[in-house]
Amino acid sequence: MDRSIKPKDPGKSELESQAIRYGIQILNKAHSISKSLKIYDSNNSLVQGLIQSMQDTLQQVFQTEGAASFLLHQDQIFFNQSKLKFSYSSYPIYKYFMEECLKREIGSLQFKSDIQKKDLESFLNAFSKKMEGTPEEVKQFHDTLRRSGTPSISLTKLSIEEKKKRKQLGAKKIYFLSMSHLKDVFKMDEADKKSRMITTKRLIMAIYDNILDDSTFLLGLTTLKNYDDYTLNHCVNVSILALGLGKRLGLDKKELVELGISSFFHDIGKVSLPIEILNKPGKLDEEERKIIETHPLRGAEQLVSMLQEGIVTPKAINVAMEHHAVSGSRGYPRYVKKKNIDIFSKIVKIVDVFDALTTKRPYRKKDFTREEALNILLDSDPEDYDPLILKMFAGMIGICPVGTLVLLNTDELAIVFEASPTSAEMLRPRVKLITDSDKRKIDGDIVDLTEKTPEGRAKRSIVKSLDPADYDIRIADYFMEHIS
């Protein structure tokens, strides 16, 4: 990846401040015109006045700045290479411009100094038209502009990679917002919890939408461990993994949201446990073990109070209570009367253990790779985990799951970024190269292992998977960096 093409970061210089001011002013005017065009015809005097005003501002910009170009880069809008900063009050303008550009797949927008009012008018007319962003609409938009011949305004389309990155950026935001939100919920009192629960639901809806679009990247984010707080990080990871598994199992939309919320709060009972016990290095004594084993009950008790407020469903209590339960005499807690263990609990139990095994904990010498963790689960007592759900999970994770460090036959090291869409090509995912063949660290490309040489042989193949801890490699760093 060529890191030099990144737009420069806005400094504090006067020139930059001026550019930022101009950028926001132009967008503000475009926003006003767009709003007016929803109500009035473009010949309306008010609209004409606003277009003229924007034209004047642009001329002013050309005189002082020499150019007027907007660039959308990931989540930011740059004007003449200066990153625009938006306040809460100007947020609607940012949102409007960003969304409209994305719908039209506009990557950059450049006004030329010879811009005419009629060009501006036809562009703004097309830009103000309501659209959903379907491929046909996008094509129609670009065709219209091309036909109308507005050479003084040039557009570039978003690249596929940029579009993909935008989705991934959304996933990253959801991920950290989830952690942030969970932290909030864990420490707030009952009354506040209720008001924040709608956000929980919306977050899970967003995770669902994201998983529907591209599950692999969000699953990749679950390689982030022990960030900020183990339990928070773990709960978000479990939620994402559970949604992924639930989707594979064929649960419907409503059930998946319920599963997401349930897994989000599955360890809420740990919040009230002493941190010294939770993070104790080494083996727990009998007393400490008993305390740890109270967390399902504590969690269930906490969720009961949220349930009465209509915040969570009984499934969430089930999951909090049963995610360590085993039918028979092992596991905890042991039920007195209740016979069945809910399917959600069975799902969360598997992904909970998987995430815990792949996370470095003070009481364990090492964390396991995803592959090792999966093998531990598969080799465990058949009573411990539901065998059918475990099979589905194994199929989801695969032999080289997203986030696995692999050695390629080219001697390069790489990280699996996207699983192969077909099980036949499970060993040919898309990987990010992180070293060259001499093991020098690089910011390599993402390559597709299905790529072949002209002779028909695979360009690269996975030789083996490696334990990132052995090489001091933090897998999550690469996912985060990829979209930062």
Add this chain to the structure above:
Amino acid sequence: MPSDKGPLSNSDPNRDEPISPVSLPDPKELKAVQTILSFTEKTFNQLKIFPFRHDNVLNFFRRTHSEITAFLRNHPQIDLEIKETAFTYKDEIVLSEPDIKKSIPFLLFKDGMQSLVFSIGLQEKELEDFFLILHECSQLPPEESDTVYSIWEKNFAHIHHTATDLMLLMRVKSEVQPYEPDPADMFMGSVNWEEGDGSQEGKKDPPPGDLDHQEENPENKLQRESEQLTKKSALSKEEQSTLQRMILASRKINPDDELTALYLEILYMAENEEGFTTSINSIAEHLRSIIKKNDFAGAAYLVGSIREMEHEYIHQNPARLPPLQGCIKSLSDPLFLDHVRKTVTSDPVSAQNDEFLLLLNFLGPASFSLIRDLYNAKKSDAFYLKAYHFFLKALQSDPSSLLMQLSIGEDDISRAVITALGDSRLPKTVETLSCLLRNKNYIYLEDVIHALGKIDHVDAVRAILSLIGDSRPNIRFAALKNIVFHNSPSLQKDLEAHIRYPGFQTRSPKEKILLLRLLGKFNNERASTLIGRFIRKPGWIHRKKNLELALISISVLEKMTIPVAKRELERKRKLKNNKIRRACRKATAAETGQPVLKD
């Protein structure tokens, strides 16, 4: 960050040309949208009264759909902005309903919906589903419904919405800062690679039992592992259907049942008294909630389990008894019963359910009066029968409380209780029933007698016997009919006294038969002698009655097996009355085997 401005505030200080509308948008277009929303509102309102397939709803619904379709012929979409209690179209209010209980905009607004768009291609089915969502959400308390979620869940192809923006939320609140890796660490330097890391003899040991493959090519090994995993994770058809069944079974679980089971487990596991008390309070709340939903089976199970727990804890955990008993007591609380009463009276059919009566049974004596009220409200025969069975069952567990209920009223349901008391055949009910007999004006006296008659106890017989001298023939007759024979000398004495009483002669033949037959059952000399006295030649006064009495006595003696009775009959064969003689002969002939000769 300014907190007085909402996150969607539009007041930008940079804005230098505020827009102030000077004229309305196309009035025709506006009118069309207003019409659509007017029909939308009417459909919504009709749905509150009638089901969707009702003509009233369908008329407005079809009109709404046709208006939308007509509008979408000329416009790509209807884009409505959602204000607190109004819809706006192109900044003009097109529907406003300030009463939030009736307001469609508020229903959407409260869950964070900001805009709603109907686009070309909108299907009738989509619109129907949309209305049903609105209706369903409007029926729930505001905090329980979520229109944004319901519409999202439905995944409409031609109805879109925008709701609270997550990116905005991110900016508003960010407790956890996104993780930012250090590029220098990632992209500079080298990986600590050692000789042998690249081969399979590297750092990782081969799995146990896999030593044979040590010399295997790493790529092949990976391929083999991949195949193994594929094999391990593949689901057979049978497994697939098992999994499917498991999911379907999970869908069928009633959340309330699940919750009941969970509550009980939480209660059993409660770590301390405080947790126990909290849980038991939650259970009481849950119980109210399921009763409200008419889930009486669930409620009965829950109450039954609490009672069971109470029973267990008497010895196992006495410290937890007070909150438990407090909960049980609260179930008999008039407020709680009133809650049950309200629920059932809103849906009287549910009162017919066996589960409802089972619940009342668990609730104990305090609920008995509820049965009375419910029956009196409906007067249904089916419910009467159920009430009878309920009381019968209640008697087995708590007879004294039920008996106390008897003193309350003189209505139909009292009859059910009396019948149940009799059918229970419990000796302890005799006293209560006997008490009722003391009230000579009790309207269900005959029922009481009948009930007592079913109880095989000497006191029951004695109580009934006290009525055979009653002035009312129906009572006397009922008493005689229901006396159960008991070979008690005192009873015989009482009976003899009645028979000797001069008034006996004035009784109806039926009564006389019953009385003498009863006496006959003692089958002893004293009885035989007393009965034999009535077999005499009738004089001219009361001739008919005396003859009748003599014949009855003969028939009674005939049934007695003692020789004295036979001798008495033999003796009476000589009486100078043809009818008596013939009857005596007939009675004794059967005994002796001699033919009955005509006089």
